[in-house]
Amino acid sequence: MAKVLMKGNEAIGEAAIRAGCLNYFAYPITPQSEVAEYLAKRMPEVDGVFLQGESEVAVGYMIFGAAACGARVFTTSSSPGISLMSEALSYITCAQCPAVFVNIMRGGPGLGGILPSQGDYFQATKGGGHGDYRLFVMAPDSVQEAVEMVMEAFPLAEKYRNPVMILGDGLTGQMMEPVEFPDNLQKAPTNKDDWATNGMDTRGSDKRNLVKSLFLDPTALNAHNLLLKEKYARMQREDVRYEAYNTDGDYQALIVSYGTMSRVCRTAIDNLKADGVEVAMIRPQTLFPFPIDAIRQAVGREHCRLAISIEMSMGQMVEDVERSVQGRCPVEWYGKCGGEVPTPEEIMDVVRERLAG
Amino acid sequence: MQSEVMFAGFGGQGILLSAKMLAHAAMETGHEVVWIPSYGPEMRGGTAYCMVIMSDRPIGSPIVKNPQHLVAMNRPSLEKFAPVVKPGGVVLINSTLIPVRAGRDDVDELAIPVNDLALAAGSVRSANVVALAAFVARSGVVPIEALREAVEMEFARKANLIPLNLDAFNRGVKAAEAG
Amino acid sequence: MGKTFAKPEALSDQHTHYCPGCTHGVIHRLIAEVIDEMGIRGRTVGIAPVGCSVLAYNYFDCDFQEAAHGRAPAMATGIKRVRPDLMVFTYQGDGDLASIGMGEIVHAANRGEKFTAIFVNNAIYGMTGGQMAPTTMPQQRTTTSPAGRDVADVGMPIKVAELLAALQTPAYITRQTVIKPKYIKRAKKAIARAFAYQAAHRCFSLVEVVSNCPTNWGMTPLDSIGWVEDQLLAYYPLGDKKTPESDEEVS
Numbered sequence: 001m002a003k004v005l006m007k008g009n010e011a012i013g014e015a016a017i018r019a020g021c022l023n024y025f026a027y028p029i030t031p032q033s034e035v036a037e038y039l040a041k042r043m044p045e046v047d048g049v050f051l052q053g054e055s056e057v058a059v060g061y062m063i064f065g066a067a068a069c070g071a072r073v074f075t076t077s078s079s080p081g082i083s084l085m086s087e088a089l090s091y092i093t094c095a096q097c098p099a100v101f102v103n104i105m106r107g108g109p110g111l112g113g114i115l116p117s118q119g120d121y122f123q124a125t126k127g128g129g130h131g132d133y134r135l136f137v138m139a140p141d142s143v144q145e146a147v148e149m150v151m152e153a154f155p156l157a158e159k160y161r162n163p164v165m166i167l168g169d170g171l172t173g174q175m176m177e178p179v180e181f182p183d184n185l186q187k188a189p190t191n192k193d194d195w196a197t198n199g200m201d202t203r204g205s206d207k208r209n210l211v212k213s214l215f216l217d218p219t220a221l222n223a224h225n226l227l228l229k230e231k232y233a234r235m236q237r238e239d240v241r242y243e244a245y246n247t248d249g250d251y252q253a254l255i256v257s258y259g260t261m262s263r264v265c266r267t268a269i270d271n272l273k274a275d276g277v278e279v280a281m282i283r284p285q286t287l288f289p290f291p292i293d294a295i296r297q298a299v300g301r302e303h304c305r306l307a308i309s310i311e312m313s314m315g316q317m318v319e320d321v322e323r324s325v326q327g328r329c330p331v332e333w334y335g336k337c338g339g340e341v342p343t344p345e346e347i348m349d350v351v352r353e354r355l356a357g
Numbered sequence: 358m359q360s361e362v363m364f365a366g367f368g369g370q371g372i373l374l375s376a377k378m379l380a381h382a383a384m385e386t387g388h389e390v391v392w393i394p395s396y397g398p399e400m401r402g403g404t405a406y407c408m409v410i411m412s413d414r415p416i417g418s419p420i421v422k423n424p425q426h427l428v429a430m431n432r433p434s435l436e437k438f439a440p441v442v443k444p445g446g447v448v449l450i451n452s453t454l455i456p457v458r459a460g461r462d463d464v465d466e467l468a469i470p471v472n473d474l475a476l477a478a479g480s481v482r483s484a485n486v487v488a489l490a491a492f493v494a495r496s497g498v499v500p501i502e503a504l505r506e507a508v509e510m511e512f513a514r515k516a517n518l519i520p521l522n523l524d525a526f527n528r529g530v531k532a533a534e535a536g
Numbered sequence: 537m538g539k540t541f542a543k544p545e546a547l548s549d550q551h552t553h554y555c556p557g558c559t560h561g562v563i564h565r566l567i568a569e570v571i572d573e574m575g576i577r578g579r580t581v582g583i584a585p586v587g588c589s590v591l592a593y594n595y596f597d598c599d600f601q602e603a604a605h606g607r608a609p610a611m612a613t614g615i616k617r618v619r620p621d622l623m624v625f626t627y628q629g630d631g632d633l634a635s636i637g638m639g640e641i642v643h644a645a646n647r648g649e650k651f652t653a654i655f656v657n658n659a660i661y662g663m664t665g666g667q668m669a670p671t672t673m674p675q676q677r678t679t680t681s682p683a684g685r686d687v688a689d690v691g692m693p694i695k696v697a698e699l700l701a702a703l704q705t706p707a708y709i710t711r712q713t714v715i716k717p718k719y720i721k722r723a724k725k726a727i728a729r730a731f732a733y734q735a736a737h738r739c740f741s742l743v744e745v746v747s748n749c750p751t752n753w754g755m756t757p758l759d760s761i762g763w764v765e766d767q768l769l770a771y772y773p774l775g776d777k778k779t780p781e782s783d784e785e786v787s
Contacts, residue, residue, distance in 0.1 A: 023617070023618045025617075049617045051613070051617055053610070053613075054639060054643035055639060057607070058607070058613075058639065060607075060610075061603065061607040061610035061611045061614065062610050062611070062613050062614035063614060064601075064607075064614060065610065065612060065614025065615045066614035066615060066617065066618040067614075068601050068614075069599075069601075069614075069618065069622065071618040071619070073618065088604070091604050095602075197581045197599035197600065197601055197615075198622075199578060199579040199580070199619070199621075199622050200577070200578040200579075200598070202579070208597055208598050208599050208600065209599050209600075210601075210602075211601045211602065212584075212593060212600075212601070212602035214590060214591075214602055
């Protein structure tokens, strides 16, 4: 298929349709409203469902209701909207329903700004709502990768019966790049008859299904949490993804960076290499599960004496880098937020300074 | 080889669209390309700028401090971005609206009365096409014919606008050759 | 001799946890009878609220979802939009629907979502132990209005049926009660009518059921029924507030 030039937000909407998800509920918020605008036109063409809900709170539960009766369903929002959906995310995760949430991050906290940021790392990876739960979190660095991750998110959500979050930023959503929609990522939905409330007649059963998140018996609730915990451990065993960049040479420092920020780092690494300074990068493509082993191995190389987490936040992923490195070398942080995106030149200076220091 | 073009002007001058047409032409001629808009709460009349990055390799940073080229449609844009253009780059100046120059002797300055030429073509709204065509004719970042096709494709669904925009296109190319 | 009285199929065998004298059991039964009579158990999905009836999912024998507090109408919207062929009802109390979930019910009603809301209004929070609800009567004592509801401070009780009936979108909105047999018959008819509108993909429907709470009101069941009739029904008059037919006459 020929490449088409598309804005990230529109490509995300189209990718969901190509993945066989014809149900979309959302509430407008900058910088991702183009997804809703695109799907408002596109869903009727494919006989799909488009609904603008009255709030992100309500949208979260529209997703829950639809997912609980077995439909492939997704929503998109941006940081403050995801905060409002986090209540539903806690319920959906506990009730083990597959669904896809896209967060095109903007600056925070509070109303913050509308420019690109990565301030929702904790919210996405540590469980932004109440209780012990995790989302499967994927972080694309380009429009093409956003397309592929959206398409892969649905089968992953169904594999784990757990919400998947695509964590992009304002640039992912707003920029245009050439994209193609790979046919091989179209996966048929799984059979959900053993748990979904899709109506007994639908599945030809006389046993009713119940989707709930209430466990008044502490033993039962503990057991349920252990089951969820095992699921998260399985994600860590089976579905960690990352890109290793320039890890073949005798690098002195390892950068860990994701999403848009990692592209800036890639340019900085290329430029440093031209100047004779070798720096490697691990780019987590899944933020949960986090590429702990890859980072640990990468800092174990002979000449590597420093790890730097570079993020568009005030130091969130750095905590996961620390628990990956486990004292094998110093772990530092560099970042900006609020819509400021560090330039390659800045990153080069930071790396040089830290290596000299 | 990577090159970057900063398009800048008032909101409503078609900044995002001209950048998109260049991005399209770049994609069709086999380049890697990224189109990065400024986006803000103002819908009309504010400043708008948009960067197109073209390369023969996968593009790293979408954030570029020093673009190779500049297309400045109004004075604030020229004053803001002219100082950061890389030496040797093309700086296109819309001289209808900009009475000053870049003030640099290490760039290829091209002053064109973009709005006047657009009016002569039939509508000031085609100013962005005049500027884009002139810029590409001068810089050669993509073949001029590829750009012409991208312009035609952009207006394919508003076919009545194609003659106007092709006229604007030709005036832009001619002005660049004369300048 | 055949059976003259049996448990509806749509009810499970579980004993309810409801207090003596509470009307939730009666309302559950009416819904279950309607489901049985319409033969729709195999394509019905109920949605339980947070409140006394949080465990309603244990008492019905059909597919069920359990919502967060107030969000049942949003979940029902999600189901009906992706599976319009399923019959969906929410079962919500006054704290759930009229307080924390007011936004969701108003917008679901206004969009004309084709599900049925059963709204049980007993003028108090039951499960959390008798706090003031948006529907609590003026001067009514609760644990968070120990001197009685001061309407100068917290406003008048919300008449949900009238409020929703004021929306311009066609709907079936009615208020019923089940405190005496004569009312029970009418309430069942109203529930059946609401489900029929849904089955015909006609409109949103809400059946408000004015109910009691002897435990948290601090009354005997009998006294609580008297208080419903004397106090609540005077403020919350029974009857249809809006029908799709009346809407059509207007337009």
